[in-house]
Amino acid sequence: MNQRTEQHTQPVNHLSTLVLGGTGKTGRRVAAGLRARGVPVRVGSRAASPAFDWDREATWDACLEGVEAVYITYAPDLAIPGATDAIQAFVNKAIAHGARRLVLLSGRGEAEAQACERIVQASGVEWTIVRASWFNQNFSEGAFTDMITGGRVVLPTGAIPEPFVDVDDIAEVAIAALSEDGHAGEVYEVTGPRLLTFAEATAEIARACGRDITFVRVPHEDFVAGVSESGAPKEVVWMMDYLFATVLDGRNAHVTDGVQRALGRPPKDFADYAREHAATGAWRISA
DSSP: OOHHHHHHTOBOSOOOEEEETTTSTTHHHHHHHHHHTTOOEEEESTTSSSOOOTTOGGGHHHHHTTOOEEEEOOSSOTTSTTHHHHHHHHHHHHHHTTOOEEEEEEETTOHHHHHHHHHHHTSSSEEEEEEEOSBGGGGTSSTTHHHHHHTEEEESOOSOOBOOBOHHHHHHHHHHHHHBSSOTTEEEEOOOSSOBOHHHHHHHHHHHHTSOOEEEEOOHHHHHHHHHHTTOOHHHHHHHHHIIIIISSSTTOSOOOHHHHHHSSOOOOHHHHHHHHHTTTTTOOOO
């Protein structure tokens, strides 16, 4: 273990922490991990008390009262129009309430997300950026879950690979940044250890499940139309269009060392994630 990693393991005094999106993929893991370390946690969500709603700035003050650190996630994505204004207003309010440490979950390869990063970086308090793209858990807790259980993954992508990152790794990096010294001023671009196309990721899941799961590539326009016709919220339709048309163009087709630098260990491999989740039985064939 090098000196830098040793420094990362030193805990700070437990900062009362607001976890935005505290019931979501990364947020609920971050909240649980912080509590396990004895950190006082307030969950920021519409269902929490006090409630937090990005679309209702009047809800922010009560959530920020007495908070010293904040894990910032913005739904559905920082690339959504208006996100920079919301992040700027929130950061201003958080600092006014006495927050002194901000950890932002950002989007890899998204110019709009990097604009939000600059807002946090210019805040004048301790900051850490955790920059990620496609999660492993999109196949088990997100948009592609029903495709996997249905045995047919239909997406508008071909040979462009992605270094899928595990949400548990993202959460561990955020937990470390919120509860340890040594992470201020760091941009942790986090990926898995290897590149996979969506077809290859589907094949990994099929092997782990021991059954056939077909990958089908469709035209982008047909895919977006299908998402829209499914009744998905317009923000989700916009997001799927943006991610597959813009971000998945090869710009992220390389691995990085963010997990290693932050945690002193390699990231989880997609095959390990697939085997672990398959073992739960959650990917059984849907009726």
